[in-house]
Amino acid sequence: MNTKIRPLSGFPELLPAQRVVEQQVVDTLRHVFELHGFAGIETRAVEPLDQLLTKGETSKEVYVLRRLQEQEGGKDAGLGLHFDLTVPFARYVVENAGRLEFPFRRYQVQKVWRGERPQDGRYREFTQADIDVVGRDTLSFHHDVEVARVMLDALRRIDFLPGFRLQVNNRKLLEGYFLGLGLDDPAPAMTAVDKLDKQSPEAVAALLVEGGLDADLARRCLAIAEISSTDTSFVQQVRDLGVEHPLLEEGLTELAAVVEGCAGLVGPRVEVVADLRIARGLDYYTGTVFETRMRGHEALGSICSGGRYDALATDGRTTYPGVGISLGVSRVLVPLISRTGLVADRSVPSAVLVALVDDAPEARAASEAVADALRARDVACEVSPSPQKFGKQIRYAERRGIPFVWFTTAEGGHEVKDIRSGEQVTADPAAWTPPHEDLRPQVTSHDPQEMTK
């Protein structure tokens, strides 16, 4: 074994049959995003460091750019690889505000980089798929509902993935509740409540008491976090806690609207729940917040998150409020691929291998002519690399998952063989087409139970 060449932790790479899965996911996302009228953009991979760090405390996670052949007095410092797509997008909006139409709706599928310690489902280089809607000065609330609906629509169409549970909350609701309880600063209570996912209520309550709350108040803070419902019944449950505050009312109304607005997309693979624990660590969220769990893989954490941010982008005079949601493409796929063996049924696009009779140039030309005739009708195919025995050529196809092998007979006739069934029939290169399902690589869930669980 060559010890010098090893995988780099946190930088996943896929084999061709696995890459097909990722490509199909991205294709579907793009298709659905465009169906909903979102325009695609791509931003540069690097941003000025100060821009990247406006988001807060994550400075250590940014990869700083440095040239290996640095000139004297080189001034490359100050650039870093972006660690999400929201911050570069906010910069892009401000930079191009004069040339964009608002509200501006865009999708963006790109690699991002984070210097965190890698783990299952956590990578240092990974792909995110974002959709956001940004307004100038104001942005209607109904876009909060819209981005959730678009993402759910996309996810439910990727039918080889397990089911999802979208968990929604609203920061106004939490903040209003905590203010209504009499807390001076609701922020610590919000981050504490967010930890209920991993820590026991007792531990979180202890955290709050450490922060200066008395035990009873801490308990009341946690009371709201225990509430969740797949319909709007959470509203009454919150009211029963007997806390009043205008912000709380606003949050309740908005959250109820998101739950109701997404109801039409709920189905066997899509669940929507108002979960009042969800607060999100990032501090720029101001209203709606989303997290998403993948059924059977809850330990991965949220695979799709986002929310409302009222002031992420500003040029000092104008602010551009937005709402968006971000799917961790790598977080969804890489664990699925390695755990359940999710792959396409072939490692090449070819639906047909055109066999080669002998080494003569005319033989290759004849096979290429067949291949070109097939390609003219969008049938992906390739000519056999060498005129081995037909058994070997068939095996070449089989190894790659190519379903059909094309033979030209000595008399100039044509036959095509389905190597799965062994059936071989005469065929016309100018007319024959494989069944629709064999035209492109197919992805099927390795474990069908995953989908219906």
Next chain:
RNA sequence: GUGGGUAUAGCUCAGCUGGUAGAGCGCUGCCUUGUGGUGGCAGAUGUCGCGGGUUCAAGUCCCGUUACUCACCCCA
């Protein structure tokens, strides 16, 4: 950044209290002189992560190191 685990063939792994390396799968060839898959036969492949130490002798014990991995933190 903090703490634990692991490192042997392409892959998954075995190797007991130290005696110079194995299995399954995969791969190559032949049985099968131009139609694969099943079956039979034959075959190839390892600086046992790296460096040092103990020992007559180290894959095995000790130290260091690197990588991978899991948990915390944080997040997609």
